[in-house]
Amino acid sequence: MGTPYPTPIAPSQTRIGWIGIGVMGAAMASRLLSAGYSLTIYARTPSKSLSLQSQGALLASSPRDVAQYSDVVFTMLGHPQDVREIVLGSDGLLSGLNPNSVMIDTTSSHPALAREMLAAAREKACWAVDAPVSGGDVGARDGKLAIFAGGDGGVVNWLTPLFEVLGRATYMGEAGCGQSSKIANQIMVGANLLGLSEGLVFAERAGLDVKQFMEAVRGGAAGSMAMELFGERMIGRDFRPGGFAEYLVKDLGMGVDVVEEGEDERVVVLPGAALCKQLFSGMVANGDAKLGTQGIITVIERINGKS
Template sequence: MNKPMIGFIGTGVMGKSMARNLMQAGYPLSLFTRTKEKAVELIEDGARWCEDIPSLAAASDIIITIVGYPKDVEEVYFGENGLLHNAGPASTVIDMTTSSPDLAKTIANKAKEKDIHAFDAPVSGGDVGARNGKLTIMVGGEADAFESIKPVFEAMGENIVLQGEAGAGQHTKMSNQIAIASGMMGVTEAILYAEKAGLNPKTVLKSIEFGAAGSWSLSNLGPRMIDGNFDPGFYVKHFIKDMQIAIESAEKLDIPVPGLKLAKQLYDQLAEAGGENNGTQALYKYYELIKAEA
């Protein structure tokens, strides 16, 4: 049985690996991205390049997007050159960008008017999870259509959960980012404390990552902090975007999030100091700066 043609928009740190895993799973892939150079490796591996969104939409059964910001999502989906105007009836669009729950609902409602299935499916797991095909994928959308596209998700991730209707995937990702935000402060402070106490922080990690303090951030980003590796697995600027969406969503739900707001404040200051294109583990550099100024 032939696999559906997948159109893919967005080949950044996460998207490139996700697209490659789809190809390795046997899915034919068409690509569009604003900067063609970012897609060259995938094209050389057999992906088909499309010159614009309408041509990609016309050639695809399932279209996956993972772009930077909600405004980029709007640009890709709406208007005469957008996906919803150009995708065929019974096709499926899946936005895997971390974006606004309200925007996800708007996309789903407009897609339904055109007999297009729409899912919001943000991911967690960073560059490592994307590369290894082990992402957590949080899905919002129609339960009836979910099972038919689940194999597509399984080519990119392992923990795939339908959370509810449109917007539920994004709300789940907000919960994820809220947990990470305060957690990153804890990881950074724990490593700095170990260093200041004269301990080998890598040895400390061997103890605490398997106890009650254990977390993905501690195990995967803690070692990068210690090694001074601040390359992006997930950009500071995108994390700030996520935290802002989470704060706005929490305010609509009348939920206090002081830990989230403090984390965003620290990351804002890190970005202002030139760290916006570092990975989120670069929060360590900001604490070092505070220590130097004290």
């Protein structure tokens, strides 16, 4: 593989670019700034970047400019089409990348797009890593995200000091494997959130104190990270987003609808994920697309006649 890396990863040496400063992206970028790294950022709405600028981030006028001033560029966007535009568009990251630089896409996106991005990056003597994350807004703020990394193993290993600022990275395999891992993760998250919602709605309808009920079961087989992150929020009607409900619909769709191309076509039949997607789609249809995923409890409540 040679030596494809720009410089050792150290705060004083590595220039980082960041695109995507929503709830998750802003928290992750802030952690890198706090660790001493220099950041150049791009925001379609520049006013959203003021907090990061106050911490020392520099604002660029385009994704191309971010790439030109960076050794490593992170993206944390909403949908695969956003990633395609930001990375592969006419004024996108790829048009400005310096040789041996690295793109890291932390968006929950499509495995095929991750493979396409790596191929395009290699044509410019650069690298691309798909590294979607799990852990929500709390994990992003606390640097405790689970990071699923796909791409060249040597490049992923070289990026370890950066990933350690954000959480714990696991190398999952070749390009696209990080995204496939995130899709599988979201299938499990959706099922956990649905079970948690139905359990709490049932407990309330049965006349139980739902807080007491949750304390009683959280240490047993029903306990989960979903309960730790979202149980109290559900009970307290706190639906502020760590991740938008509409994004989980997107993620579940990539699992329910996926067809892997190879010598044989393998369609994965996922009845539980299909039901979860339908229920989260109902949440979006109710006008709650921008609520946190824990808002799925409102769908179960509506089905049971509680408005």
